[in-house]
Amino acid sequence: MGVGIDVENLNAWYGSTHTLQDISLNIPANHATALIGPSGCGKSTFVRCLNRMHETNPIARATGIVKMGDVDIYQDANPVEIRRRVGMVFQRPNPFPTMSIYDNVASGLKLNGFRNRAILDETVERSLRAAALWDEVKDDLKKKSGASLSGGQQQRMCIARALAVDPEVLLMDEPASALDPVSTSKIEDLIFELKRQYTIVIVTHNMQQAARVAENTGFFLNGKMVEFDSTHKIFTNPKDKRTEDYITGRFG
Ligand SMILES: Nc1ncnc2c1ncn2[C@@H]1O[C@H](COP(=O)(O)OP(=O)(O)O)[C@@H](O)[C@H]1O
Numbered sequence: 001m002g003v004g005i006d007v008e009n010l011n012a013w014y015g016s017t018h019t020l021q022d023i024s025l026n027i028p029a030n031h032a033t034a035l036i037g038p039s040g041c042g043k044s045t046f047v048r049c050l051n052r053m054h055e056t057n058p059i060a061r062a063t064g065i066v067k068m069g070d071v072d073i074y075q076d077a078n079p080v081e082i083r084r085r086v087g088m089v090f091q092r093p094n095p096f097p098t099m100s101i102y103d104n105v106a107s108g109l110k111l112n113g114f115r116n117r118a119i120l121d122e123t124v125e126r127s128l129r130a131a132a133l134w135d136e137v138k139d140d141l142k143k144k145s146g147a148s149l150s151g152g153q154q155q156r157m158c159i160a161r162a163l164a165v166d167p168e169v170l171l172m173d174e175p176a177s178a179l180d181p182v183s184t185s186k187i188e189d190l191i192f193e194l195k196r197q198y199t200i201v202i203v204t205h206n207m208q209q210a211a212r213v214a215e216n217t218g219f220f221l222n223g224k225m226v227e228f229d230s231t232h233k234i235f236t237n238p239k240d241k242r243t244e245d246y247i248t249g250r251f252g
């Protein structure tokens with residue numbers, strides 16, 4: 001099942017540049033939360049702080065509290081375990097190019113020490129089904145490389161790879177912005193299915209997409225979160241003038 005995330009006073013830096021400033025929000029379990037805002041406002045940095053990827057950059061640091069359920073991810077947990085519990089999908093599908101579809105999806109499990117063939121087979125199938133890709137690839141699992149799939153299929157394979165290690169949260173950083181409209185709508189349909197089981201955080205440049213998939217939306221600007229509310233409220237009656245200017249296309 002998904003787990004909620006409570007963020008309190010999160011700040012993040014690259015070197016001396018203060019990139020995220022005092023971000024606080026509650027991300028509810030088993031819902032999709034969208035993050036919108038102009039390029040460079042800190043959306044990707046924010047999601048990378050939710051699975052401790054931010055700190056893998058040697059010049060980066062973060063302060064504040066991020067709680068996943070009862071676990072304070074910066075105090076009580078090790079980063080490897082957090083990255084298993086909080087999966088991530090990026091803008092560009094990033095398959096391991098020389099690996100088969102099967103090995104791509106199984107890669108995280110193998111890294112975590114799973115060797116049992118039956119368990120791997122079962123998990124690869126379940127993950128590919130959950131990512132709505134199984135029917136398209138089931139006859140080619142070990143024959144085709146992950147990189148031989150179309151862009152939209154690769155992205156769903158990367159979602160399957162993230163799901164295979166049994167996460168509770170799925171972070172999606174502009175997962176459809178490099179895809180064609182048909183693939184984009186498959187990803188959006190998938191988000192509806194996935195949020196029954198996982199907590200979803202999706203960064204998107206596409207405001208219609210946020211409106212379609214997410215119950216709640218946060219608007220980021222210059223490293224701050226200007227407003228966080230139900231998606232409906234953000235798009236119909238935002239409190240802040242800057243949110244209104246952004247959603248009506250006056251900047252960004
Ligand atoms: N690896 C990095 N090193 C230094 N600065 C970075 C790095 N990644 C992002 N930044 C800077 O942090 C700010 C926020 O970037 P980012 O989180 O990628 O924004 P967004 O995803 O909203 O476009 C930008 O000014 C960007 O240049």
Ligand SMILES: [Mg+2]
Nearest residue numbers: 043044045173
């Ligand atoms: Mg980004």
